[in-house]
Amino acid sequence: MVSVWRCVHCPRSDIRAQNSVEASQRRGYADGMSTLPPKLEMQRAYQRNDASYDGVFFLAVRTTGIFCRPSCPARPPLPHNVEYFATPGDAIMAGYRPCKRCRPLNTDGRPPAWVGRLLRHLDEQQGRRLRDCDLPTLNIDPYRARRYFKEHYGMTFQAYQRARQMGDALTQLHAGDATTSVGLAQGYSSDSGFREAFQRIFGQTPGRARQASCIVTRTLESPVGPLLVGATDSALCFLEFADRRALDTQFKTLRRCFDRPIIPGENKHTTTACRQLSEYFAGRRQSFDVPLDYPGTEFQHAVWSALRRIPYGRTISYEELARRVKRPGAQRAVGSANGRNRIAIIIPCHRVVNKSGQLGGYGGGLWRKQFLLDLEHRTPACR
Ligand SMILES: [Zn+2]
Structure with missing residues (x-):
């Protein structure tokens, strides 16, 4: 970890090669992550200043660095x-x-224009699903859509539509609509087809789900890459970097902790969190007041609450954090609780560093930890 970090300041050619397009394509085929469009396509895109490729890849110029x-x-x-990169972090x-x-690190929290257009189109279509072959009529490349949704939501565009559709169905059931009419409104010709699809996603029948609530998640574009923001009806419960490999495991934990399904959507807590995060990244906000819900063991809860008391722009060591939760010497245990924090940035686990002053670890990648600390250092806390 540390040796890779050092290379930010003294780049070595092997690290560059490791992150170059050929390498990420190799990686991509190996694990299905961070694939880039074909080189010629990217070349044409940047030569045309094509904004529809923003967020899909980044180009770096060897001669200027x-x-x-x-x-x-x-x-x-x-x-x-x-050279081409899939994320600003790689570059x-x-x-x-x-x-x-x-x-390239600045964003206004909005997805690229073509994604905005696609999401608006889905809103207007209500219940009608777009097939991949419909996308070219909207001037959208299906391949690009698939990659974008995979990277930002951890699912294909088709799976995203299905999950979203079921989220709408759940809202209608909560509003008291009959199961059959909800199924019809969602484009299911048979009642049993709808019930089956519903149960596959939510793990329970539409009848039982009437009482259930869910965790809604949306993404927010940020200078450190897309963030996944999740909330229950009563509080924010999830904030994570969308490209984290452990996302599947985290979703599982989240489902278990809250005993409810996770669907794409928004509510007042995700909206507030996204607004406050955009202000934070713009250097205009130093604390968050969106309600949080972070169930865990008694010890984890103590650690996460202690993290919330570390002021903006300050760092403490793992040793100090252990003392603050009255477990002096337990830096390993606090480190591990720190790593299990499910609400990144707002519960500021990035403010804990090694005693030596080195960054220590960070689930979202050390470049992000450094970025957050630099951001808070540049905009000093109000006195
Ligand atoms: Zn530029």
Whole structure:
């Protein structure tokens, strides 16, 4: 971990190679993660300043040491000087700095324009599902849609639509609509087909689900990559980097802790959290007041609550954190509780570092921890 971190400041060619397009394509085929479009397609995209590829890949220029989004207004670099990355984190880890013109780390919390268009279209369609072959009529490449939803929601576009549709069905059931009419409204021609699909997603029948509530999740674009934000009816319960490999396991834990399904959607808590996070990333917010729910063991709860009391812009050591929860010497145990924090950033586990001043670990990747600490350092806390 630490040796990779050091390379941010002194990039070595082997680390660059490890993060280059060929390597991520190899990785991609191996584990289905972080695939990039074909090289020629990316080349054409940045030469046209095509904003519809923003967020899909980042290009870095070897001669200047700078990385950009595909829509950068600067003069396009020569192809043989360009390296491609799937995430800004990969580009930073390979020793590149963000471009001052296109600001690849800055986002306003909104998804790229084409995703916004697609989501609006789904809203208007209510119940009618789009097939992959319908997407070209909206000027959207199905391959790109599949990749985007996989990376941002951990599921394909088709699975996203199914989950969202069932979320709508659940809302209608809560409103007291009859199961048959809800099924019909969602495009199911038979009652049994709807019941079966419903049970597959929620693990219970529509009748029983009337009383159940769920965890809604949405993504937020941020300078440290897309975040997944989740909340119950009463509080925020999840905030995580969408590209984390452990996401599946975390979802399982979340489902178990709260005993309810997770579906794409929004409520007032996700909306508040997203607004406050955007303000935080813009340097205009230092504390969060969205209600939180973080069930865990008594010890985990003590650690997470202690984390919430570390002020903005300050760091403490694992030793100090152990003392604060009255378990002096238990830095390993507090470290592990720290790593199990399900509400990143808002429960600021990034503010705990090694006694030596080194960053220590971070589930979301050390570049993100450094980014958050730098951000808080640049905008000092109000006195
Ligand atoms: Zn640029």
